[in-house]
Amino acid sequence: MKRIIVNRYKCAYCGACVSVCKFDANELVETYLEIYPEKCTLCMACVKTCPMGALEVVE
Numbered sequence: 647m648k649r650i651i652v653n654r655y656k657c658a659y660c661g662a663c664v665s666v667c668k669f670d671a672n673e674l675v676e677t678y679l680e681i682y683p684e685k686c687t688l689c690m691a692c693v694k695t696c697p698m699g700a701l702e703v704v705e
């Protein structure tokens with residue numbers, strides 16, 4: 647199953663990916679970006695928006 651993962655070393659916790667997610671599938675929790683695979687539709691909006699290239703799709 648495909649899912650989005652965040653590279654914690656690249657992520658700047660800017661919240662841009664949270665702003666563009668229409669499915670409430672991600673959230674900034676303190677200093678960590680949480681992604682909820684059960685809500686994620688793999689629309690890729692967050693991946694395209696991230697200025698740090700910190701998000702990617704994995705199997």
Ligand code: SF4
Pocket residue numbers: 650663666667668669670671672681685686687688689690691692693
């Ligand atoms: S791929 Fe789409 S649905 Fe999934 S977390 Fe990113 S913006 Fe939200």
Ligand code: SF4
Pocket residue numbers: 652656657658659660661662663664679695696697698699700701
């Ligand atoms: S847009 Fe990228 S850098 Fe910003 S919080 Fe999301 S994953 Fe981190």
